[in-house]
Amino acid sequence: MAFLSPNITAFAVEATEFPDLARRYRVNGVPKTVVDEEVEILGALPESAFVEQALARFTIDKP
Amino acid sequence: MPLISSSDQERLRESFAEMTRPVRLLFFTQTLDCETCLQTRQILDELPPLSDWITIEEVNLILEGDTAKAYGIDRAPAIAITYQDNESIFDTRIRFLGAPAGYEFISLIQAVLLAGGRPPQLSIESRARLAAVDKPVTMQVFTTPT
Numbered sequence: 414m415a416f417l418s419p420n421i422t423a424f425a426v427e428a429t430e431f432p433d434l435a436r437r438y439r440v441n442g443v444p445k446t447v448v449d450e451e452v453e454i455l456g457a458l459p460e461s462a463f464v465e466q467a468l469a470r471f472t473i474d475k476p
Numbered sequence: 477m478p479l480i481s482s483s484d485q486e487r488l489r490e491s492f493a494e495m496t497r498p499v500r501l502l503f504f505t506q507t508l509d510c511e512t513c514l515q516t517r518q519i520l521d522e523l524p525p526l527s528d529w530i531t532i533e534e535v536n537l538i539l540e541g542d543t544a545k546a547y548g549i550d551r552a553p554a555i556a557i558t559y560q561d562n563e564s565i566f567d568t569r570i571r572f573l574g575a576p577a578g579y580e581f582i583s584l585i586q587a588v589l590l591a592g593g594r595p596p597q598l599s600i601e602s603r604a605r606l607a608a609v610d611k612p613v614t615m616q617v618f619t620t621p622t
Contacts, residue, residue: 414615415569416590417598418606421613422548425583427574428618430512431551434573435618445618464602467615472608 414464480522488585492527495592497561499530504544504554506537512575516553519576529592547571548614555584559591578621 415423428435428443438447446454448467458466480488503520505513520532535543537552547556548571555572558565568591576584590596598606 414598414602414606417596417603418609419569420609420611421606421615422569422571423615423617424571424573425580426616426618427572427577427580428620430574434616438616438618440618443619447616447618449613449615461599461601464598464605468605468609468613471611471613472605 414467478522479519485522485526488523489526491585491589492529492592494594495527495529495589497529497559497593499557499559499588499591500565501530501532501588502535502543502547502556502558503532504535504537504547504549504552504556506552510552513553515577516555516575519581520555523588530588557587557591559593575621580619580621583619 415421426434428440428445434440438445438450438453442455444455444457446452446463446467448454449471452467452470454463454466457463478485501520501523503517505517517534524530524532537544537549537554544550547567549556551573553573553575555576557568557570559568560566568587570587570591572580572584572587574580596603
């Protein structure tokens with residue numbers, strides 16, 4: 414997603430190495446995705462659902 | 477003793493053979509208080525021998541703070557993936573925080589292949605959604621090595 418959108422930066426964070434980040438984002442299970450500190454996705458989803466959930470708040474509605 | 481087994485090295489060599497442009501991994505490190513910086517460096521050092529397209533550049537988080545800031549990196553170990561196309565350097569905006577061991581290693585390799593010219597796999601629908609993102613968004617995916 415980051416590769417295809419100049420507006421997206423993506424971090425893969427190793428939770429056990431950075432417990433401060435894991436605490437801050439309440440990571441109790443993995444994978445957990447946090448988008449701009451607003452959207453949280455727990456677990457792995459199919460691509461279309463993942464992209465939709467991750468970006469719903471950040472896209473202008475387009476048909 | 478290499479960290480990547482010889483059979484995995486062979487598989488990686490085959491995957492990297494499809495690369496069509498140079499990929500540079502920026503490795504952000506610090507001397508003190510970084511338990512996994514050495515391990516990360518060891519993992520990364522095993523990649524360039526598998527492909528002429530891959531290089532590693534070490535960036536000191538403290539001494540080269542401006543570079544770290546430009547890539548949005550404030551802790552170590554971290555990796556930022558860039559590639560070269562027509563003499564210009566491009567940032568993939570893909571970052572790894574922590575040692576790329578276990579599953580993270582597979583993700584790292586996928587990111588290197590993408591940077592190296594492999595076509596992105598996302599659907600047309602997903603690409604349309606991505607194209608509609610009109611302000612900077614940061615995504616963090618938390619994982620564990622196992």
